[in-house]
Amino acid sequence: MRKSTIGIVILSIILVGMIIPIGFSGQIDPVVITYGETTNANADYKNTVDAFFKNQANVDLASANTKIISASEVNKISSSITGKTYGSNQIFSSALVDLNDNAKLQVSVDKSKITTITGDMYLSALKSAGITSGHVYVTSPVTATGESALAGIMNSYEVATSVEIPDTVKEAANNEIYTQAEVVENSNVTSEEVSKLVDDVKETVKEENITDHQTIVNVINNYTIVNNINITNSDVENLATAIEQVQNVQGDINNYESQISDVLNNTNGTDTSKGLFDGLFG
Known part of the structure; x- marks a missing residue:
């Protein structure tokens, strides 16, 4: 645990x-x-x-x-x-x-x-x-x-x-936050470095539609080398698990966004939430 x-x-x-x-x-x-x-x-x-x-x-x-x-x-x-x-x-x-x-x-x-x-x-x-x-x-x-x-x-x-918001989506997003906080505590890196690392990895994972855990681990390791970030193997594994979890709930996210679109389309005469939910990785 x-x-x-x-x-x-x-x-x-x-x-x-x-x-x-x-x-x-x-x-x-x-x-x-x-x-x-x-x-x-x-x-x-x-x-x-x-x-x-x-x-x-x-x-x-x-x-x-x-x-x-x-x-x-x-x-x-x-x-x-x-x-x-x-x-x-x-x-x-x-x-x-x-x-x-x-x-x-x-x-x-x-x-x-x-x-x-x-x-x-x-x-x-x-x-x-x-x-x-x-x-x-x-x-x-x-x-x-x-x-x-x-x-x-x-x-x-x-x-x-x-x-x-589906529980699976909440869980994936919260796991991402907890994992990043743990990396900051365990390794000699800043919050900003961890955040950039996660964003870079998620972008690559999304673009290449990667769902395999070991492949995500390899992507993380590549970015740690490029950005000169030193984190433990355990932290790499935890980050890979968190990012993999996000990838695995794409279906729930898509369904949620469809529901949100119904609400926004049926909101008469207001632009308050126009463009509110635009996509997984922005």
Whole structure:
């Protein structure tokens, strides 16, 4: 089992926004904010998070759709990742998704609080889920690595569009984030180097339609040589598994994108989510 690197504070967002209306409503909810219950219950914490969103997103928070995630909801799936359980005083991290700003996918990370996962890592993993538009903001009132925020971000997209992302797609994208974080911890490389490596490999794998694990390993090794990146054999294997998993859920991604197209085509008189989901690798 892969060694967990997730701290208490970054598991807080993993189930953010899980109560989602599924189906084709033809309605777009352009701004969604997700709060951990600890943050929501603490005025200072919530003010800190809101201040970041107001400063960065420039949206009316009062009109945003908001969701609160509880410790019990986090614990439903935390055991499959860390084996830990969390109390109601340990659910912190928050995210905002703005579909009004949709020319291209952007991610703004509060670097003073999110210490490991970069904006580029979120971008890469979101594109692996088929999401290529909207502006995402990630923060926490306390220090967090940010590994688990991707699940909350994707759930925010579900809230915004009322269309569920397949579990297989969520799992593949989240596995990509966890794997990249683990590589950063295990090897003497930066988050930026790992993110670029994964993007380069995914592009090659996509273009050549590679699904064989060993071939993906070879592609990774080639790029580590070209870019002078030194990572362990174990990290190479884990990255290959994560990228292979993304390739193997292409059918689910295509079906999801078809559903999204139905929603967007039936949204009368709004351009809010035009081009929202454009493809796997952007």
